[in-house]
Amino acid sequence: MSQAASRSIQALVARDYGQPPTVEWVELEPPGAGEVRVRLQAAGVCHSDWHAVTGRLPMPMPMVLGHEGSGVVDAVGAGVRGVAPGDRVVVTWVPSCGACYWCLNGSSELCAEANRGAVDGTGADGRTPLSWRGAPLHRFSWAGTLAAEAVVPEAAVVRIGGDLPWREAALLGCAVQTGVGAALRSPIRAGDTVAVLGLGGVGLNVVQGARIAGAARIIGADPVAWKGELALQMGATDLVGSGQDPLSAVLDLTDGRGVDVAFEAVGSVALMAAAFNVARRGGTAVMVGVPDPTEELSVNAFAFPSQEKTLTGSWLGGSHPARDIPRLEALWRAGLLQLAPLLSHDYALADAPQALQDLLAGRVARAVVTFPDR
Amino acid sequence: MPVFQDSAALYNILGGFFDTRVRFTEEAHLIHQVGGPILFVFEEPAAQICWVPVESGREAPFELALDGQGPSPLLTFRQSGDTAHRFWHGGLDLQQALARQQVRAQGPLSRAMKLLPHLDAIYPLYADYLQAVGRGDLVLPAHGGGR
Ligand SMILES: [Zn+2]
Ligand SMILES: [Zn+2]
Numbered sequence: 001m002s003q004a005a006s007r008s009i010q011a012l013v014a015r016d017y018g019q020p021p022t023v024e025w026v027e028l029e030p031p032g033a034g035e036v037r038v039r040l041q042a043a044g045v046c047h048s049d050w051h052a053v054t055g056r057l058p059m060p061m062p063m064v065l066g067h068e069g070s071g072v073v074d075a076v077g078a079g080v081r082g083v084a085p086g087d088r089v090v091v092t093w094v095p096s097c098g099a100c101y102w103c104l105n106g107s108s109e110l111c112a113e114a115n116r117g118a119v120d121g122t123g124a125d126g127r128t129p130l131s132w133r134g135a136p137l138h139r140f141s142w143a144g145t146l147a148a149e150a151v152v153p154e155a156a157v158v159r160i161g162g163d164l165p166w167r168e169a170a171l172l173g174c175a176v177q178t179g180v181g182a183a184l185r186s187p188i189r190a191g192d193t194v195a196v197l198g199l200g201g202v203g204l205n206v207v208q209g210a211r212i213a214g215a216a217r218i219i220g221a222d223p224v225a226w227k228g229e230l231a232l233q234m235g236a237t238d239l240v241g242s243g244q245d246p247l248s249a250v251l252d253l254t255d256g257r258g259v260d261v262a263f264e265a266v267g268s269v270a271l272m273a274a275a276f277n278v279a280r281r282g283g284t285a286v287m288v289g290v291p292d293p294t295e296e297l298s299v300n301a302f303a304f305p306s307q308e309k310t311l312t313g314s315w316l317g318g319s320h321p322a323r324d325i326p327r328l329e330a331l332w333r334a335g336l337l338q339l340a341p342l343l344s345h346d347y348a349l350a351d352a353p354q355a356l357q358d359l360l361a362g363r364v365a366r367a368v369v370t371f372p373d374r
Numbered sequence: 375m376p377v378f379q380d381s382a383a384l385y386n387i388l389g390g391f392f393d394t395r396v397r398f399t400e401e402a403h404l405i406h407q408v409g410g411p412i413l414f415v416f417e418e419p420a421a422q423i424c425w426v427p428v429e430s431g432r433e434a435p436f437e438l439a440l441d442g443q444g445p446s447p448l449l450t451f452r453q454s455g456d457t458a459h460r461f462w463h464g465g466l467d468l469q470q471a472l473a474r475q476q477v478r479a480q481g482p483l484s485r486a487m488k489l490l491p492h493l494d495a496i497y498p499l500y501a502d503y504l505q506a507v508g509r510g511d512l513v514l515p516a517h518g519g520g521r
Contacts, residue, residue: 017484055484060491119469120491293472294479 006030006131011064011147012352012369013132017055021065023350026137029129031077031151038091038157041166041374043069043145045347045355045367046174047200048290051267052140053356056292060121063138064130065352066146066369067093068173070166073157080154088160092173092321093118093141095155109316117142123153145173146352146369158325164332167346167368168339171201172325174316175366179205180337181317181324182263182288183213187310190214192260195250195278196236199227201366202288203265204234204342209317210261211235212336219253221246224362233341246271250278258283267291273299276311284310288317342366377512378455381421385440387512388458389423391503397434401495405436407488410448418454449481463514464497 006027013024031037049065051057069091073083083089095117096108103111113124121138122128129151130137130144144150160169179202188194194215196206199222210218211234220231223242231239240249251258258280264272267289276285276299291297303309317324331337345364347355348371355367378384396402405412405427412425424444425436439445453461457476460466468490471477479486501513 017482055482055487058484058487060487115469292483293469294481294483296475296478 007149009148010349011130011144012066012349013062013137014053014065015062017053017061019053021053021353021356023352024132026064026130026132026147028147028149028151029131031075031080032123032125032129033078034080034124034154035077035129035151036073036080036083036089036154036157037075037149037151038069038071038089039074039149039374040069040071040091040145040147041371042071042170043147043369044170044173044175044201045146045352045359045369047202047359048174049140049146050356050360051290057290058293059119059140060138062132062135063121063140064144064147064150065140066150067140067143068170068175069143069145069150070160070169070173071150074149076154082154083157083159088162088164088169089157090160090169090172090321090325091143091145091150091152091157092177092316092325093143093156094316094321095142095153096320098155107318108320109318114142143173145170146349148349148371155322158321160325160329164329167343167370168332170368171339171342171366172328175201175342176205176328176337176339177319177321177324178202178288178314178317179207179265180209180212180328181319182206182286182314183209183215183317185314185318186213186261186263186286187284188213188215188261191216193217193219193254195219195221195246195259195262195275196231197221197246197262197264197271197275197278198266198268198289199224199231200265201342203263204231204365206263206265206288207231207236208234208338210263212331215261219250219259221249227362227365230341230365234338247274247277254280260284261286263288265289269295269297272297276303276309279309281307281309284312287311287313343368346370348372376418376455377459378419381419384416384419384421384455385423387504387507387509388455388462389438389440390507391462391500392423392425393438395499395503396496397436397438399496399499401489401492403435404489404492406430408448408485410485411439411445412486413444413447413450414458415450415452416455416458417452418456421455447481449483449486450479452478452480459512460514462497462500464494464500465514465516
């Protein structure tokens with residue numbers, strides 16, 4: 001392959017912890033071996049992007065934010081076989097290696113190499129394809145989709161069909177895989193009662209995942225009223241709103257029994273304990289939200305043996321993108337997976353800082369950056 | 375048997391390592407980017423060592439305060455003496471150690487990201503130091519990080 005030059009592109013850059021992200025011109029190298037370059041068409045803004053900015057998710061700075069998106073492959077490096085220029089793809093953030101202990105044991109979302117790269121901010125060759133003001137620029141977990149273009153490992157992209165709109169497709173990168181996946185891989189059985197604590201972009205997807213898994217009753221809890229309304233649209237049957245204690249409200253709704261499966265989708269230690277406590281005897285609580293890595297959770301120890309409770313967690317919904325994104329796409333095509341209601345506000349890349357602010361302020365379910373002139 | 379039999383042994387060996395080796399590395403200057411004192415609280419044996427940043431121009435970018443004498447820390451890491459011993463050999467993945475509660479952190483962990491990726495240059499100094507002070511018996515055999 002000819003050694004093409006770097007390109008200057010615009011990207012949403014977090015320069016240091018606690019500093020407001022800004023849109024900057026950065027340099028992007030052409031794809032190396034095993035890498036592909038994607039021209040983004042849409043990119044979702046996730047709470048995790050904000051957690052990277054504040055340092056709650058410790059990752060190296062400076063970095064290009066964004067870890068879900070959709071776009072067109074416009075160049076591939078040596079050895080790339082699964083995609084070709086012109087392909088429509090979803091970009092996701094756990095490019096598994098296929099060879100480590102976790103990949104070989106069916107948990108590619110925990111891939112050691114993908115995790116290493118997320119924490120170090122570097123690719124398989126120890127470097128990053130991005131630079132800014134002459135210094136290396138990292139990217140959010142191999143992705144960096146809040147940018148005009150991204151160079152990512154082949155395993156970070158999955159091909160999609162021509163009928164799936166860009167904005168909807170972008171959500172498959174993180175929010176939908178994480179939320180729906182958590183529900184589909186939980187012990188929910190047809191007819192179950194489920195509680196979902198926290199109805200943000202991920203929680204709303206847990207709600208529809210629970211519906212797809214056959215839950216008969218889905219109790220959504222969030223103090224923000226419009227999020228509750230959206231949850232009803234996604235399949236929630238009951239709501240717990242502001243001013244209500246989630247634990248006592250859910251117990252009241254279930255004759256004191258509690259729910260078969262409870263989900264926490266915020267990353268709040270108090271809500272995590274509440275999720276464990278609303279699970280019935282023999283029930284399961286699934287932690288989906290991401291707390292600060294220094295935080296600790298306190299629950300009643302006696303409840304494990306005496307109530308046979310299960311406390312478990314879910315990362316990227318336990319998804320394997322190459323397997324699950326086509327399945328999610330099929331569910332969408334069948335009318336079972338709703339994507340459009342999650343999309344309320346579009347932003348140009350130049351307004352990406354505002355998109356983050358609107359997400360934080362609880363004004364949008366999922367803010368999406370689009371590139372309308374493409 | 376813990377590696378450090380008592381607090382005096384920990385101050386002497388680990389404190390000595392920080393004092394005579396770590397403080398004079400190029401990487402030590404990154405403490406200014408961390409932005410505040412880093413306190414290590416040890417159990418078994420009980421001890422406290424604080425890295426206190428000092429203004430530039432001094433010989434080393436931080437000084438040590440022992441036994442709770444330092445200012446209030448920005449970051450605190452609690453661990454057993456044995457865990458610390460392993461950590462400074464480079465034999466502990468901090469992400470895993472936090473998840474397993476071998477190390478408990480308080481404060482803005484992201485600040486430590488300024489320093490952590492650069493510790494690879496410091497780890498080899500620890501075994502060297504143990505040899506140099508006649509405690510080669512404490513050097514651990516090389517092992518994987520166990521991600
Ligand atoms: Zn996300
Ligand atoms: Zn792997």
